[in-house]
Amino acid sequence: MIRLEDIHKTYVVDKVGNHVLRGVSLAVAEGEFVALMGASGSGKSTLLNIIGALDQDYTGRAQIAGQEVKGLSDRALSRFRNRTVAYIFQQFHLLPHLSVLENVVMPSWFARSGEAGDDKALAAKATAVLDKVGLRHKVRARPGHLSGGEKQRVAIARALFNQPKLLLCDEPTGALDSDTTLKVFELIERLNAEEGLTVLVVTHERDIAERCRRIVRIVDGAVVPDPGPMTATATAGAGDA
Numbered sequence: 325m326i327r328l329e330d331i332h333k334t335y336v337v338d339k340v341g342n343h344v345l346r347g348v349s350l351a352v353a354e355g356e357f358v359a360l361m362g363a364s365g366s367g368k369s370t371l372l373n374i375i376g377a378l379d380q381d382y383t384g385r386a387q388i389a390g391q392e393v394k395g396l397s398d399r400a401l402s403r404f405r406n407r408t409v410a411y412i413f414q415q416f417h418l419l420p421h422l423s424v425l426e427n428v429v430m431p432s433w434f435a436r437s438g439e440a441g442d443d444k445a446l447a448a449k450a451t452a453v454l455d456k457v458g459l460r461h462k463v464r465a466r467p468g469h470l471s472g473g474e475k476q477r478v479a480i481a482r483a484l485f486n487q488p489k490l491l492l493c494d495e496p497t498g499a500l501d502s503d504t505t506l507k508v509f510e511l512i513e514r515l516n517a518e519e520g521l522t523v524l525v526v527t528h529e530r531d532i533a534e535r536c537r538r539i540v541r542i543v544d545g546a547v548v549p550d551p552g553p554m555t556a557t558a559t560a561g562a563g564d565a
């Protein structure tokens with residue numbers, strides 16, 4: 325699902341270069357659940373942005389879901405961003421003036437320009453996804469009236485709406501208390517187990533990372549030697565790149 329080879333990334337600010345990623349290589353098989361750890365500033369978010377095709381300014385090869393992201397046309401790139409990968413962040417990034425349901429549907433209004441799909445069908449689909457995350461009863465609520473865990477579950481529902489293959493989570497429980505953290509994490513685990521979603525989750529929390537079947541660490545801009553996908557975790561269709 326993810327194949328990175330010798331990724332280098334340098335940020336240049338005021339003509340000063342910061343060589344953040346220094347030869348990252350990593351392979352993640354379809355259906356894996358991987359924790360990404362590393363000190364603050366080690367480049368975890370930077371790496372996620374490259375995997376999610378939000379950043380194309382790097383050297384090395386990044387193949388995601390069988391596609392060399394750098395070579396994609398604009399059209400293929402937006403399809404990739406809308407359908408192949410989904411993001412969850414520490415801050416939930418919900419739109420406060422829209423209902424829960426509208427927050428889930430919104431990205432698809434943009435993604436589907438020109439495609440069939442009437443509003444009723446989209447609303448029904450959003451309701452089904454919200455049901456999956458346990459929020460069917462909140463479809464009409466505004467984000468401001470939800471708890472942190474509920475907000476993150478809305479963000480997860482929004483991420484799932486287009487049935488992505490890969491879920492990238494950047495400290496998804498960083499803003500939540502420990503009880504809520506566990507519940508949100510269990511939800512992500514269930515999506516991995518039941519829907520075969522490949523999950524890469526950045527976390528600082530050791531007990532959360534230890535629930536993942538594999539922990540990958542970034543040290544000095546590179547992934548410390550990692551055995552690659554463990555055979556024991558080889559679930560549905562594992563082995564593709």
Ligand SMILES: Nc1ncnc2c1ncn2[C@@H]1O[C@H](COP(=O)(O)OP(=O)(O)OP(=O)(O)O)[C@@H](O)[C@H]1O
Nearest residue numbers: 335336337344362363364365366367368369370371
């Ligand atoms: N847009 C940017 N422009 C310039 N430098 C950046 C940019 N984004 C990140 N950096 C720098 O790159 C380095 C890695 O940042 P990154 O956000 O990837 O770290 P991180 O591992 O996600 O850290 P944290 O755990 O604190 O979120 C840091 O030194 C940071 O200052």
Ligand SMILES: [Mg+2]
Nearest residue numbers: 368369370494
């Ligand atoms: Mg970060």
